[in-house]
Amino acid sequence: MFDIAKLPKSIADRIGSLPWRRDDMGCSGSTILLFEKMALKIEKIGRAPENERKLLYWLDGKLPVPKVIEAEIQDGISYLLMSRLTGEMACSGDSLRNIGDTVRALANGLKMLWRIDISNCPCSNVVSEKLVQAKHRMENGLVDRNDFNPETFTTEGFKDVPDLYDYLDRNRPREDFVFSHGDFCLPNVFVSGRGVTGFLDWGNGGIADRWQDIALCVRSLQYNYMEYAGYGKEDYRKYKALLFEELGIEPDEEKIRYYILLDELF
């Protein structure tokens, strides 16, 4: 998909012969080139890049997000040249070593999102809309069973993908609408100490239930902290408790489970 020689002219003019390296963090089929002060995201056109552009413009001045430098579409490919965030991903080695501060930063990040006024938000990802998207993905073979958490089909006991979809459809939660990132996982949040320096990857952002972001934050904390950084269950429990203490709310395990299961279809 990516050919440096075939970039749209406006983008090529901006980057000239500046040195870059390819980022290999993302796993959603996009290509990211990192320059000293800019990042270029290249991906197939579709709902996510469209959503991301709308929100980057709308969020400018409201939250620390990359500034759009150039946005182009050429031959079915979206090119988004934006400023590069400072700070470190919340899953970087240093952030995981200082996990207490990072958890506090994540809680601060969630509260920053919840303070945004949603009355003229241009994007929505409420459950009814997510389920329409999920059904479309399922019927068009876009849901990959191999990407699922194995527990969904073992401990959780779902027979197959349509069985999971039916469950989610029949058990829609009561939603508490806030401004939501939509994929609030550690690689999408940049931190410095106890503060957030920026939020990335806005393809699924918009109005949604408060628990959408909390659920994926909890899942990402567990994954990055335990499976990736090798910490034990007790440590994870301690930091999950710290997250809720900082948020000032009690965990709603049913909603956390619902949104983690819903995310399996994306």
Ligand SMILES: Nc1ncnc2c1ncn2[C@@H]1O[C@H](COP(=O)(O)OP(=O)(O)OP(=O)(O)O)[C@@H](O)[C@H]1O
């Ligand atoms: N503006 C930016 N500033 C700094 N780093 C960036 C920027 N844009 C992207 N990156 C880096 O590239 C990674 C992937 O970017 P992004 O999350 O937007 O892509 P994606 O393909 O949608 O990823 P995902 O796998 O989360 O779907 C980020 O985690 C970050 O490390």
Ligand SMILES: [Mg+2]
């Ligand atoms: Mg990402």
